[in-house]
Amino acid sequence: MYNNLLYLLVVILILTTGSIPEQPQIPWPVALLLFCGKGVFFSLLARYFFRRNPDNTAARYFAVEQRLSILAIVFLAVDIFLLEGRYYLNRLPLTQEIPVLAHLAGIAIFFGYLCLLWLAARPSYQSIFARTLTTRSFLAANLKINLAILLPWLIISVLFDLIQLVPFPRLKEFLASPWGEPLLVLLSLFGLLFFLPLAIVRLWGCTPLPPGPTRQRLEEFCRSQRLRFADILLWPLFEGRMLTAGVMGINRRFRYILITPALLEATTPEEIEAVLAHELGHVKRYHLQLYLFLFLGFGLLSQVGGAPLLLLLLNSDFFYQLVALTGKSPDTILALASACILFALMLGYFRFIFGFFMRNFERQADLHALKAMGHASPLIRVFEKIALLSGNIRDLPSWHHFGLGQRIDYLRRCEENPVLIPRHHRKVHLALLLYALVMFTGALAAWHMPPDLLGEAPKARFAEALIRQKIREQPDNGLWLQLLGDLQYTLNQEQGARNSYEQALLLAPANTEALNNLAWLLLTAQEPTLRDPERALLLAHKAAEGTRTPHVLDTLATAYWANDNRKEALALEAKAFARAGAHKDFYRSQMEKFRTTQYSAFTRFPEAGQSTDIP
Numbered sequence: 131m132y133n134n135l136l137y138l139l140v141v142i143l144i145l146t147t148g149s150i151p152e153q154p155q156i157p158w159p160v161a162l163l164l165f166c167g168k169g170v171f172f173s174l175l176a177r178y179f180f181r182r183n184p185d186n187t188a189a190r191y192f193a194v195e196q197r198l199s200i201l202a203i204v205f206l207a208v209d210i211f212l213l214e215g216r217y218y219l220n221r222l223p224l225t226q227e228i229p230v231l232a233h234l235a236g237i238a239i240f241f242g243y244l245c246l247l248w249l250a251a252r253p254s255y256q257s258i259f260a261r262t263l264t265t266r267s268f269l270a271a272n273l274k275i276n277l278a279i280l281l282p283w284l285i286i287s288v289l290f291d292l293i294q295l296v297p298f299p300r301l302k303e304f305l306a307s308p309w310g311e312p313l314l315v316l317l318s319l320f321g322l323l324f325f326l327p328l329a330i331v332r333l334w335g336c337t338p339l340p341p342g343p344t345r346q347r348l349e350e351f352c353r354s355q356r357l358r359f360a361d362i363l364l365w366p367l368f369e370g371r372m373l374t375a376g377v378m379g380i381n382r383r384f385r386y387i388l389i390t391p392a393l394l395e396a397t398t399p400e401e402i403e404a405v406l407a408h409e410l411g412h413v414k415r416y417h418l419q420l421y422l423f424l425f426l427g428f429g430l431l432s433q434v435g436g437a438p439l440l441l442l443l444l445n446s447d448f449f450y451q452l453v454a455l456t457g458k459s460p461d462t463i464l465a466l467a468s469a470c471i472l473f474a475l476m477l478g479y480f481r482f483i484f485g486f487f488m489r490n491f492e493r494q495a496d497l498h499a500l501k502a503m504g505h506a507s508p509l510i511r512v513f514e515k516i517a518l519l520s521g522n523i524r525d526l527p528s529w530h531h532f533g534l535g536q537r538i539d540y541l542r543r544c545e546e547n548p549v550l551i552p553r554h555h556r557k558v559h560l561a562l563l564l565y566a567l568v569m570f571t572g573a574l575a576a577w578h579m580p581p582d583l584l585g586e587a588p589k590a591r592f593a594e595a596l597i598r599q600k601i602r603e604q605p606d607n608g609l610w611l612q613l614l615g616d617l618q619y620t621l622n623q624e625q626g627a628r629n630s631y632e633q634a635l636l637l638a639p640a641n642t643e644a645l646n647n648l649a650w651l652l653l654t655a656q657e658p659t660l661r662d663p664e665r666a667l668l669l670a671h672k673a674a675e676g677t678r679t680p681h682v683l684d685t686l687a688t689a690y691w692a693n694d695n696r697k698e699a700l701a702l703e704a705k706a707f708a709r710a711g712a713h714k715d716f717y718r719s720q721m722e723k724f725r726t727t728q729y730s731a732f733t734r735f736p737e738a739g740q741s742t743d744i745p
Contacts, residue, residue, distance in 0.1 A: 135279050136480055137199050138237075140473050142283060144207050145216075145236040147469045149461050154214035161213045168205055172243055175201070176250035188521030191258050195251060202243035209239060211466045212458070227295060230287040237280065241273065248272050258521045261371045271368045278330045285326075327379040331386050336363035344394065344402070348387075351403050355410050355502060358382035365390045373516045377409040380418050396515050404499050404508035411498025417491045420562070424487060427569050428479050432472055434572045439471050440464075444588035453595055460595040481529055483565070488530040490558050496537055497544060497551050506541040513538050590621055608637035612644040619647065624655045642682065645673035650685050653692055654735035663692035663729070680706040680713070684720060692729040699724045 154161065179194050209215040215236065219225065225232040252268050255261070263271075339345045339362045348362055360379070365388040367374065373393045379385030387409060394402060412418065443449050444464070453463050499509045517524035517534045524535045532540070544550045594617055600610045615630030631648035634641055649669035652662040667689040674686045683706035691699035700721060707717040727733070 133196060133199070134276055136476065137203060138276060138279050138283075139476060140203055140469075141206060141237060141240050142233070143472050143476070144203070144210055144469050145233045147465045147472070149465065150220050151214055151217045151459070151462070154217045155458070156214055158218065161215075161218070164213055165209060168208070169242070169246065172202065172205055173246040173250065176247045180250045180254045188258055188523045189526050191251070191254055191521070192526070195247070198247045199244070202240060202247060205243055206236070206240045207466070207469065210236065211462055211469075212456075215239075228288070228291045230284070230291050233287065234284070241276070244272070244276070245269055259371075260519075261368070263369060263371075267369050274334055275367075278333055281329060281333070282326060324379075324381045324384055327384045327386055330378065331363055331388070335366050336386070336388060337366075338362070339364055339389070344399065347399055348402070348406055351406055352387075352410070355407070355414075357410050357413060359385045359387055362387045362389065364388075364394075373519055375405050375409055377412055377418075385413070392519075393516075396519060397512055398508075400503075400508045401512045401515075404503050405512055407499035407502035408495045408509060410502070411495030412491065414498060415491065415494050417495070420487070420491070424484050424565075427565065428476065428484070430569055430572050430576065431479055432475055434576045435475055436468070436471055440468060441588050443467055443471070444592050450591070450595055453599075459599045460592060464592070485529040487558075487561070487565075489532050490554070490561070492531050493537070493540065493554060494558060496541055497554065500541060500544060500551075506545045510538050510541055590617065593617055606637060608634040608641055608644065611637065612641060612647070615644070616647060619651060622656070624651060624657055624660055627651055628655075628660060640672075640676060642673050642676040645669045645676075646682050646685050649673060649689060653685070653688050663689060667693050678705075678709075680710045680717065683709070684717060687720070687724070691724045694729070696724055 156164075176198050179198065180191075216232075219232040219235045220229075222232060222235055225235075248269055249265065252263065252265060255268070256263060339348070345362060352359060359377075360383055363386050365372075365374075365376070367390050371392045372390050373396060374390055375393055376388045377385065378388065387406065389402070389405070393405065397405065449463065449467065450460075452467075453460050456463065496509065500506045503509065513534045514524070524538075525533055527533050531537075540550075544554075594614065597610055597614045597617065600607075601614065604610060611630050611634035615627045615634060618624075618627035618630060628648065628651055631644050631651065634644040635648070638644070646669075649666040652660065652666035652669070655661050667686075670682075670686040670689040673682050683702050687699045687702035687706065690696075690702065703717060703721045703724060707714060707721065710717050
């Protein structure tokens with residue numbers, strides 16, 4: 131279940147990262163053919179890996195399932211980023227009004243891959259765990275587990291999309307602010323923590339444990355431990371044949387104790403009390419609340435660590451070599467790179483940090499059962515039975531739990547040497563304190579992080595890559611060449627800007643902005659050999675024939691001044707001044723310059739990007 135949580139977090143990340151392409155680069159028949167071919171290939175791979183080794187074990191089963199689940203994520207990423215899946219998903223009905231519908235469609239594709247995996251896995255599952263399950267029940271059980279994990283994200287996403295449709299401008303402005311959406315998500319998450327267990331137990335089809343000696347004994351045990359709860363439920367996981375138990379809910383009105391029928395059948399009354407004591411240990415130690423704290427920590431890590439890594443990538447040659455190699459647009463590669471960076475952060479965080487706390491929280495719960503029962507033997511017997519009946523998994527390692535063998539050994543050591551118990555609790559408390567200090571430092575770093583960590587260079591380089599991609603896609607559209615020239619001018623790449631403007635005018639000789647901006651460049655270039663006042667005057671005249679906006683009139687006036695016609699220059703600059711809005715000071719300084727100075731090839735002008743003439 132914990133692995134499924136990670137998988138779905140990555141899937142949501144893939145589906146919500148990046149922009150929607152305006153037009154697909156791959157025609158839909160080709161994309162559909164490739165998509166179907168990938169599905170068939172994935173199904174064949176799954177069948178091959180589950181059947182190739184007749185000596186199946188639980189460890190091998192889980193390893194194959196894990197690898198194929200990761201492969202399903204890779205296949206989904208190919209669908210979204212390389213087969214233009216985001217474009218097609220956002221053409222589905224109502225996705226413009228409720229964007230989460232497109233994300234749900236993408237999740238459905240991922241579940242499609244998982245269903246192919248589960249179909250291939252069912253024979254091995256039945257053989258290893260000695261259980262008979264119909265295809266329908268096996269698929270339904272796996273889907274219900276994953277849907278329960280998705281429920282919080284789905285509810286929050288639907289709520290956010292519906293709020294966007296409400297005609298309240300101030301609310302929309304608040305949500306558009308830097309803290310608006312995170313605050314809404316946080317408030318929604320806290321609300322869900324109280325009410326979500328009720329929805330999950332209904333989704334899973336849980337039913338109350340029938341009245342009788344077992345229920346009476348468990349209720350009396352909970353009262354002795356001073357634990358309040360809403361109900362004790364039978365958990366029909368995999369038709370009730372899975373040996374497990376759990377507790378859900380922070381608020382006692384929505385706190386449920388879950389026990390599978392198979393676990394009740396396999397254990398004695400004392401052993402099931404030990405299992406319940408373990409689950410109560412999670413409540414007593416506030417592990418559910420701490421898990422929320424740890425999830426929020428990952429959000430902070432992604433904010434502090436993700437942005438600098440992404441900026442470094444944008445400033446590297448590797449990113450642009452990848453764009454050239456794949457032929458995909460830079461925003462598509464950026465979205466893919468963002469997903470990869472966050473996936474790496476997620477993998478490291480949950481595997482090493484979150485996993486560390488989960489393993490030690492489980493050990494705390496085991497120690498609570500030892501204390502509540504007075505001795506470790508009931509819980510040890512339960513672990514031995516689970517290990518045997520679940521496919522001999524006693525020594526199977528796990529990133530989120532210590533192996534059953536490790537837990538049994540530690541319980542015996544603690545029973546023999548009780549000093550180990552407070553020592554472990556101190557270890558967990560110190561680790562939480564250190565984690566809180568690191569998170570607080572990270573929050574301060576995020577608060578004081580400059581908006582432009584590496585300056586404007588990565589943004590400009592990325593913008594240039596985007597424009598060049600548009601030029602390749604639309605070689606007859608001179609607008610993109612003009613915009614490339616504008617960008618090159620702001621970066622002081624004057625020769626490149628001149629070449630871009632010249633190419634833009636070859637495609638569109640009447641492009642006013644290209645005429646005006648090339649004229650301005652020929653008048654103001656920092657490299658004297660690029661200046662050409664006479665041609666600039668011709669270009670500026672032609673631009674002014676198309677429009678008489680202030681910045682175009684200013685360029686024409688500057689051209690007259692450069693050609694030693696002060697009278698015409700001052701007259702045109704006065705007209706530009708009269709039509710100017712917020713930039714009157716600039717035009718006033720221009721008139722003063724025309725009156726008092728003489729133009730030369732070495733006359734200095736404002737640095738690129740500081741004049742109103744070049745957008």
